[in-house]
């Protein structure tokens with residue numbers, strides 16, 4: 076089938092050049108020199124693709140963008156004068172799938188047309204079988220959820236995947252921003268290129284420039300070889316800037332330049348290299364607020380946030396919890412090589428639907444991993460979930476803990492209409508919450524702890540009561556713990572500090588979580604060594620199950636080859 080295109084520009088020579096390029100690519104085209112001519116052609120013919128200049132003698136090409144993208148899924152790209160980035164962004168917001176700058180560079184034009192051809196192909200497939208197109212199947216199998224909020228979200232993802240516009244994914248931690256970013260890439264015409272995710276908060280600031288743009292050998296001490304930057308790695312594909320709010324201001328300037336110019340220069344290099352990347356970015360922080368407070372550059376925000384996609388919290392889509400749980404249990408069974416996927420009892424499922432998921436989908440997954448570990452059978456009941464029984468106080472605590480951390484989880488008030496009819500407890504407790512008033516902060520912190528991702532901590536500072544009780548609980552006669560105790564006490568012997576200093580010395584330098592994990596690891600390795608790394612016997616020695624031991628070994632990175 077021959078692809079047909081409409082080219083709209085008032086420069087005759089440029090139109091001729093575009094037509095020749097399209098013909099060479101096997102595309103038949105018509106040329107319109109004005110907006111009204113373009114409209115007439117569009118009405119009379121059935122084009123697969125449109126390429127329009129924005130500045131036309133009788134109006135703006137944006138009109139055409141609006142008309143075509145509102146009435147069809149035909150890809151439309153715009154030609155912009157060099158430097159008029161704002162207009163290009165406006166066109167993308169209105170639904171243009173890409174833009175190309177004047178003076179026209181033929182390789183860039185060809186690349187844009189190739190992307191358009193891929194979009195046309197995807198559109199044809201989707202039209203032939205809308206329910207079971209490969210795109211829809213990929214989306215449904217990886218972004219689990221069928222609730223009312225998920226339908227429009229999935230449709231938007233399909234549309235965004237076909238565009239080249241920068242997308243900013245907002246939403247609380249664990250809502251699936253990275254899952255969506257990867258899907259947008261895999262569903263896009265860039266899918267044959269690389270998807271390069273980068274956690275902007277994890278790169279030390281002094282290494283950032285080299286990580287993003289690369290460096291030449293010898294350009295600084297330690298640059299022993301040429302290194303390719305993340306921009307180049309993502310060339311032809313997608314660069315996903317996760318936790319983009321954590322970029323230092325100095326780096327924001329450099330990034331903005333690279334995004335605008337579509338070129339990068341490695342440290343120590345004299346040449347600028349062109350890069351063809353699509354930028355996706357995400358953060359769980361309120362970027363708008365960071366812009367207001369001067370922590371994030373407005374111009375960069377404007378460039379990366381051409382289209383914003385907000386992901387709902389899990390609390391806002393409780394109807395999806397059963398299907399998500401089923402999905403994760405199947406994944407866990409596969410990962411842990413269980414014969415059958417474990418299943419939830421109706422009561423367990425209901426309990427999950429009433430939990431306040433501050434950690435969103437990630438928390439659900441972790442909670443289920445823990446439950447599978449604790450359950451001795453393949454049936455997971457309420458007792459295995461490790462959640463407190465539902466009662467009025469807890470429901471109130473849930474509400475309060477939501478309010479205390481608005482940036483990380485803006486969970487809406489649970490909607491009683493989402494609850495099953497027979498569960499009166501939670502409904503009543505929501506209704507009663509104002510009557511009962513405040514509850515203790517201790518309960519709130521318990522709730523927050525329950526909601527934590529096992530490898531994440533809300534804060535590195537522990538309240539002094541917890542520090543004291545932890546120090547008190549150290550038992551000198553238990554070997555792995557006593558070795559640390561010994562270490563701490565020895566260091567105190569060499570100290571001449573105050574009593575407070577001594578007490579501080581007793582606390583784990585790297586925090587409670589790290590300390591406890593080290594203890595757990597030591598005990599497991601001790602048991603494994605005693606049994607010649609026989610996991611069944613080691614589990615017995617530790618008074619736990621084989622499955623639990625295997626889970627803990629995985630969590631703590633204890634590999635068999637650690638055996639000495």
Ligand SMILES: Nc1ncnc2c1ncn2[C@@H]1O[C@H](COP(=O)(O)OP(=O)(O)OP(=O)(O)O)[C@@H](O)[C@H]1O
Pocket residue numbers: 217218219220246247248249250251252253254255317358359402436437440
């Ligand atoms: N709709 C979903 N379907 C299936 N799995 C999901 C879904 N949403 C999230 N997940 C899973 O939840 C976990 C967290 O998702 P992801 O890392 O994408 O969240 P995030 O919003 O990027 O979190 P953060 O802000 O902390 O980086 C992952 O294991 C992911 O696979």
